[in-house]
Amino acid sequence: MTAGTVIIGMGNPLLSDDGVGIAVAHAVAERLKQTVNLTVTELHTGGIRLMEAMAGFKRAVVVDAMLSGAVPGTVRNFDPQDFVTTKNTFSSHDTDFETAYDLGKMTGVPLPEQFSFWGIEAAEFDLFGECFTDRVAAAVPLAVERIVAQITKWEGAA
Secondary structure, three states: OEEEEEEEEEOOOOEHHHHHHHHHHHHHHHHHOOOOOEEEEEEOOOOHHHHHHHOOEEEEEEEEEEOOOOOOOOEEEEOHHHOOOOOOOOOOOOOOHHHHHHHHHHOOOOOOOEEEEEEEEOOOOOOOEOOOOHHHHHHHHHHHHHHHHHHHHHHHHO
C-alpha cells in the first residue's frame, strides 16, 4: 500500500458550483504540499472509478458538490452510511460507492484504512461557467480549513 493520502476532487469545473470539489482538492494540496505526502486526483464519476482512485493509498478524502436541500455553501463531513446523493458519487452506468468499496475489499484491492467524504452544498449545477455562486465561493476557505485539519490530525496520529 502506498504511504500517503489521496484527495479526490469530484465534479465538472465547467458547470459552475459542480467544480467546487476539484477547486477545494487543489487548494488543500497547495496548503499541505510542503508537509504531507498528498496526491490530488480529479474525478468526474463515482462508484467503481472512485474506489479505483483510492486504491493503494493509506488514507483518502473525497470532496464534491452536493444537493441535499441545505443552504448553499454548507460544508458537511459525512460517512458513506449517511451519503447525501451527489451528482457524481452515483451514476446510472455505475454503482454506488458502498457497493464498489465492498467489491474492492472482496477482490483484494488495497483500499484506504481511513477515509472521509466532504460535501459543499451547491446552488447551481446547470450553468456553464467556471465561477462559483457567491455562497459556494465563500465556503471554499472553510472547506479547505476543515479538510487540512483532518489530514493534519491523521498525519499526527500516524
